Amino acid sequence: MARGSGCRWLGLKDGQGKPLSTCVALATGMKCLPVDKVAKASGNVLHDWHAEVLAIRAFNRFLVDECADLAAKGMSGISDFLKWRGAHETEHLALQSAVKKQQTTSTVTERGRSPTSGTDEHEGRRTTDALSNLAYMDGQQPFEVRDDVKIYMYISEAPCGDASMELTMAAQEDATPWPIPVTEPPHESSDNHLTFHDTFLVHPPSAPKMLGRGHFDRLGIVRRKPARPDAPPTLSKSCSDKLALKQCTSLLSSLVSLLVHPGNAYLSTLVLPESQYVQSACERAFGAQGRLAPLTDPEVSSRWTGTGYAFVPFTVLPTSREFRYSRRSTAAGEELVPSNLSSLCTPWRQEMLINGVLQGRKQFDPKGASTVCRRSMWRLVAQVVVATAVATGSRRTEPLDRILEKRTYRQVKDANDLEGRKRVKVAVQDVLGGWVRNDGDENWSRDGSNLK
Structure with missing residues (x-):
């Protein structure tokens, strides 16, 4: 585990307040995929492996592994974390x-x-x-997180983006906002998305601007992942923005939400070291009185009725406990070196990754696909669908069966069964403003072929 790379983990605690007993997902990482490589990913390469995002992906893999285990055991199966729905x-x-x-x-x-x-x-x-x-109380997800489970997350560094802007400003010798370099006047792209000139990101007039780390005078906005000014541009949203969205969509990914009901899958508490906790920044980034305040309007939440989703703000708490390999734990005179290594661990599996794929594999080699990449998750979810049909005697499995019929990942994401989740995402993104989609990696099939 490299010093300064950051560590994020998700743990579970029961509803009676007993001490945390199980770490179900742990991850380190600090990089993401440039936008010009997204279309080459073919579902095998992670787009974002910042530690927070990778920990959440590992948590989703843990849940699907638990679903597979429950389905294999049958309707009388027991899990410490999940149960048959209803x-x-x-x-x-x-x-x-x-x-x-x-x-x-x-x-x-x-x-x-x-x-x-x-x-x-x-x-x-x-x-x-x-x-x-x-199972299948309403013909939807067969599983749910147990009633006595609460989910906690410890982060060793403040999430990049809005929740860490004050810390970023304080760390600068000159707090003047960093300019966005543009090599020529921007022009409108054919699909109204961002256009690129040389290595610099520019925006058509009608497109929302998505800044990186600079422009400290602008707070409460959606930002992309921070990077060096000469780094290839990315459209991966900051960890602050992704965590803010998870307060409404739950921690479940779209695929996992087909198996697990989101009701009890929300983050309860986010824990930060005292050195990384700025109360005003956290309240602005995540709180019900901050930039997400419009979501408390009953008129907004009423549109989500029947979806299983809600605005569930998590509590942010400081702790005196530091990650052993954090920047603050560096010995005097020791130099910090950025690392391209990332890792993940759950009770079911562990992996070392470089550039979004398994260590030792070339970046776009399908054999380098992580167990938490899009294609691997789709394959496992499809297997669990079949196992669930067997376990339940094929009772009311039609909503899940439909995912087996989809030819491309885009068709899965556009399926009517995910309509409720999409409504929630759009509502939150509209409130946050300036959310630019990182499209281009959807036209591939479960078996490994790319389709047009």
Whole structure:
């Protein structure tokens, strides 16, 4: 783990306030994919591997791995983090107990010992039907995060973007806003997106401006990932902006939201070291009274009715605990060197990445695809759909089955089953303003081919 690279992890804590017991996703990283390489990614290369974003991607992979495990176990399966949707904790445990009793009775019968009566067989059938009916309450996601789970996130450095602007200003010898270099007058692009001249980013008059680290006088705005002035431009939004959006869409990605209901998948608390915590910046970036205040208007939230989504602001808390390899932990005279290495770890898997792919692989080699890249996630979600249909006896699986029929990733993202989530995203992006989509990596199929 490189010094100064940053560390982000997501952990779980139960609803009774017991000490944090399980770290379910950990990540380090500090780079992202230039916009001119996005179209080459083909679902195999990560667009953004800043530690916060990579930790959230790892968390989503952890959830799908848990879904796969639950589906393999069947309707009586147990997980510390997920449950079949619609199962109340007490009811679910009682039904599981009944299923185990049924399984014990069946085992005894197979050994040649007769059951005491025919009641057990009928009771077992009723129990299995009851468990099956717990899933797909409304024909949608089969799983949900357990009621007694809360999600916490520790970040070793203030998230880039709006939540860290005061810290960025304080670190400069000259706090004068950095200019945006432009080599020639901007012109309108055919698709109304950003246009590029040499290595510099310019904007058509009708396109929203998305700044990087400079222009300190402008606070509360959407920013792209910060980089050196001579670095290739990117359209990856800052970690502050992505975390702000997650307060409405939950931590679930679009694909995972097809499997897991978002209701209890929101971040409860964000923890920052005291040295990285600026209260006014955090309240402005994330708080209900900051730039997201319009989302508290009932007229806005009423448009989300029935989607399962809501504006759920997380609490931001400071801590005296520093990450062992943070910039503040550097020994006197020790030089900090930027690292292109990133890593992720969950209870199910761990990876080392360089340039958004597995270490040791060329950047656009399909064999270098991470387990958290778009293509890998689509493949696993599709496998879980099939396993879930088997576990539930193919009961009401049509909404999930539809994702198996899509030819391209773009078709999945445009599916009606994600319409509610898209409405929420658009509403939040409109409130934040200046959100430019990082398009170009959607026309590929699950099997690895690129389609036009």
